[in-house]
Amino acid sequence: MTTYDIALIGFGGVNRTLAELIATRAEGLRSELGFGLRVVAITDLRLGSLVRPDGIDLFWALALGDGSETFAEHGGSADTNNESVIRTCTADIICEATFTNPDDGEPAVSHVRWALESGKSVCTTNKGPVALRGAELTSLAEQNGVHFEFEGAVMSGTPVIRLAKQMFAGLKLNGFEGILNGTSNYVLGQMEAGLDFEAAIVEAQELGYAEANPAADIEGYDVQLKVLILANELLDAGIELKDVQRQGISTVTAEDIQKASRERRRWKLVGSARRNPDGTVTAGVTPVALPLDHGLSGVSGATNAVSFDTDLLGPVTVSGPGAGRVETAYALLSDIIAMHAAKSGVAAHV
Numbered sequence: 001m002t003t004y005d006i007a008l009i010g011f012g013g014v015n016r017t018l019a020e021l022i023a024t025r026a027e028g029l030r031s032e033l034g035f036g037l038r039v040v041a042i043t044d045l046r047l048g049s050l051v052r053p054d055g056i057d058l059f060w061a062l063a064l065g066d067g068s069e070t071f072a073e074h075g076g077s078a079d080t081n082n083e084s085v086i087r088t089c090t091a092d093i094i095c096e097a098t099f100t101n102p103d104d105g106e107p108a109v110s111h112v113r114w115a116l117e118s119g120k121s122v123c124t125t126n127k128g129p130v131a132l133r134g135a136e137l138t139s140l141a142e143q144n145g146v147h148f149e150f151e152g153a154v155m156s157g158t159p160v161i162r163l164a165k166q167m168f169a170g171l172k173l174n175g176f177e178g179i180l181n182g183t184s185n186y187v188l189g190q191m192e193a194g195l196d197f198e199a200a201i202v203e204a205q206e207l208g209y210a211e212a213n214p215a216a217d218i219e220g221y222d223v224q225l226k227v228l229i230l231a232n233e234l235l236d237a238g239i240e241l242k243d244v245q246r247q248g249i250s251t252v253t254a255e256d257i258q259k260a261s262r263e264r265r266r267w268k269l270v271g272s273a274r275r276n277p278d279g280t281v282t283a284g285v286t287p288v289a290l291p292l293d294h295g296l297s298g299v300s301g302a303t304n305a306v307s308f309d310t311d312l313l314g315p316v317t318v319s320g321p322g323a324g325r326v327e328t329a330y331a332l333l334s335d336i337i338a339m340h341a342a343k344s345g346v347a348a349h350v
């Protein structure tokens, strides 16, 4: 039976959870999916790096989490050594779940590039490399005969990219609109329930939905990157970040919310893209007061949804979690399953 050797780049919420899944479900995965997984390298800013070609004991590595020790005390290094580990380790697949700088996608872009250049497949949950360097990295993967998968970059484990690519075969996709940020959706919902904007943000922070600096969620930057990914991946738009117009929800007032309620409407932060008659694609992020019978107006709280406009079926909506460490770790697993299916020549059911 095939066993894929894996390197985990970044050992935070997502990759730790993937390690837990591999450690606790190894037998089930083997019998259900027909392949095994073995982690042969881990790098992380706090723990440093560890390479063990015969496999790392994941229960042991997960127990090192409090930061009092590094891999240096266990035959590894206190430094991350990302380039050297990625290029020289024996992994077949690099699972990249570090940090992404929204301006240049680093350090994740380099992690992905080093892996693909050295003939290793990559799955990542980082939006940056896909949104800002997606075409270049996909072409690099093709040149090197390996895979570049990124299902988790848009709606965590909810399979929006793969579903549209595989299940809409034979349909023409005219565009999409979606609720792609749970934090802003939660804040708008709480404002509708009577909280003011600032209080709703504080509540979202207390619940762990919003970051200490909530600008990426509230001002639409996060959705802008996700719209860019979906537009380029699914509509072949060939656009850049500057082409996705962006407006966040900080301009929506309590009066706007009340007026919308009276008119049987509900404010949502909508990310969308649409193909124009001349073939170009117009994409943007903007708050919209949707009628209550609109397919996206009932999507509440931290849930995400995308409604695809298809020629033969009309709107087809996919809804599910858009974040969460378990959900996002599952996205990485679904990427690996898709790679295995491509290698074995069978359809991936993920």
Ligand SMILES: NC(=O)c1ccc[n+]([C@@H]2O[C@H](COP(=O)([O-])OP(=O)(O)OC[C@H]3O[C@@H](n4cnc5c(N)ncnc54)[C@H](OP(=O)(O)O)[C@@H]3O)[C@@H](O)[C@H]2O)c1
Pocket: 009, 010, 011, 012, 013, 014, 015, 043, 044, 045, 046, 080, 082, 097, 098, 099, 100, 107, 125, 126, 127, 152, 153, 156, 322, 323, 324, 325, 328
């Ligand atoms: N969690 C979610 O719900 C979710 C959903 C979709 C997408 N994502 C994306 O998935 C990625 C990982 O998310 P997460 O929740 O696991 O974040 P996280 O808990 O902050 O973990 C990131 C890990 O990467 C480490 N790291 C940062 N830069 C590194 C570098 N240059 N080399 C090696 N390790 C590095 C961090 O170390 P330190 O802790 O020492 O900084 C941390 O352990 C992010 O890009 C995130 O946007 C997350």
